[in-house]
Amino acid sequence: MSVTIKDIARLANVSHTTVSRALNDSPLINEDTKLKIKAIAKQLKYTPNISAKSLVLHRSYNIGLFFSTLNTGTSAGFFYDVVRGVNGVIKDRYKLIVKGIDDYKEYGTVTKKSFDGIIVMSQSSDDNRFIRHAMDQQIPLVVLNREIKYGAVTNILSDDLRGARNIVKYLIDQGHRAIAIIEGKRGFQSAQDRKEGYLQALRHSSIPVKPEFEVIGNYDMESGYQAMHHLLVQPRLPSAVFCSNDEMAVGAIKAILEKGLKVPDDLSIVGFDDNIVSAFVTPALTTVRRPIEKVSREGASRLVDLIDNDEAPKEALYMNTELIIRQSVKKLDRGDSDIS
Amino acid sequence: MSVTIKDIARLANVSHTTVSRALNDSPLINEDTKLKIKAIAKQLKYTPNISAKSLVLHRSYNIGLFFSTLNTGTSAGFFYDVVRGVNGVIKDRYKLIVKGIDDYKEYGTVTKKSFDGIIVMSQSSDDNRFIRHAMDQQIPLVVLNREIKYGAVTNILSDDLRGARNIVKYLIDQGHRAIAIIEGKRGFQSAQDRKEGYLQALRHSSIPVKPEFEVIGNYDMESGYQAMHHLLVQPRLPSAVFCSNDEMAVGAIKAILEKGLKVPDDLSIVGFDDNIVSAFVTPALTTVRRPIEKVSREGASRLVDLIDNDEAPKEALYMNTELIIRQSVKKLDRGDSDIS
């Protein structure tokens, strides 16, 4: 079978303990023997048995990255950015395990023994059971994207409510009054926050909220397309639509163009996230940049700290969003804010 | 600390051996004692220590999914589809570890002990070193997307060359003669195959290949945009452009529209992959569907078989691509196949 420290010990004429220490750079070991042992190890292509190490060190070298779900509601661009962000900081120090929370029926296998730490990209309060489980198991934990109010957790967030409020306010500033919303996936916190930002902006400008201007999507392109269709068959059209993410905006634009209308001439569209795609659709999308990769990176690096140091501070950290103005909004003169 | 089989043994008045057997449903154990033991285990919320199990069983319950790189050249949609495809079949039976091969400087930690099996989504021959390593370690292995000629490997592929040839042939059938190509990332096998398909189609119809119609991209939208720009400033424009993937096609369309030209009226565009986005751009993209999720799923399920059964057959399996005709190609009358 594969080579172990005992094999090395035999060849080096030392005890396997000495080998263990040498390989771990213990200061207790004489430099010369260290060198000798390391040389033999390299020559034999020794690689430590991680299971054995784990067993005695209580460390698995695994970091779990859990999404609420890997299916509907998680867009490709989002997923990619998160994995890349996290992976970029843990490199080859840990193995990155990617899972959907909904892949599990029960969380028995999610233990401190199998995960040195866990990052949850949390979308919905359905995740609370899982998060509580991780806390109960005392697994170092970072929750991204959704505020956790119970217990002390490191929490990295973007202020979606404010971002949404800002972009809707921007629409209002451009003269829009009839502003519809395509909402995100039902049950997702982000969907709720963005909706609330939308509402606040309207209220702030004393624009009445019209139920017929609220349509629900689920964050994918198809749902944006459907939702826009829905809006387009109504007697009264909005002059602008706030899509709760960019992917839905892409779908919405498609629906509009098919109807023979133009963006932004007939209808203005804004999105949220600043997905890569948003710069490349036509017209380029005015949107809210949400620093997903930065959030993920920050989360990962906090988690690594947390693993090495139990008592690192656990706090909530907000990352700013940013309004990105491109070409999908038309400036309106007062008066033509409704088209019919 | 956490509860072990010994704790259960004590409470059940049996040996820990019996507990181990009972929990593993050994036929040697009396049904009643089994039930009793399982009850206690559940009550104590016992979960096995995977490291200990691994140590003795030589199984880690890890499956590694390795991409050539997680950075440039791997598009978000592609990445998402692959992870989802694989994850869907392994569910909670294995932990799915996602990595870029280029995250590793050396492969010491990639051993049979830490990975029950490995899936490589391989883009480039640079991966060979890694693949060879996995073979040397006797790790059950499935390579997706790139043909491996040495050794016996399970290999799941899509016939990109033929797919590309078909779609270019389609362009020719529609009357196009001045057909440009935006190539994929240099060094990627898929880029080469698609290029070759393009060339074959041209040659087959005795259309001369023009070097000024060949531009290199790297599979992302931005590169498609740049490449198209490049084509657009040349004295002689093509009437159609074959983009080696859909993302680049999106970028290319953007460049064309910015130039004040229309797709497909002035310039026809086709892509490759049938990304989700391709149906939602305007015009909807004519492309080649490549069954990425299916390939991934099939690969994963083969790997699981391979893990359970050393001697499962190792073969190469080709999945068909399919021409998806949408609206990005104009049918040309003979004669206006060049515009200037």
Add this chain to the structure above:
DNA sequence: CTGAAAGCGCTAACAG
């Protein structure tokens, strides 16, 4: 059907 004993590969006291 059950138990005692050994051992997987490694680290950590404790002695020297």
Add this chain to the structure above:
DNA sequence: CTGTTAGCGCTTTCAG
């Protein structure tokens, strides 16, 4: 500075 010994939690002979 190095070795002896024990033990992490589990499975697997081998006996009974």
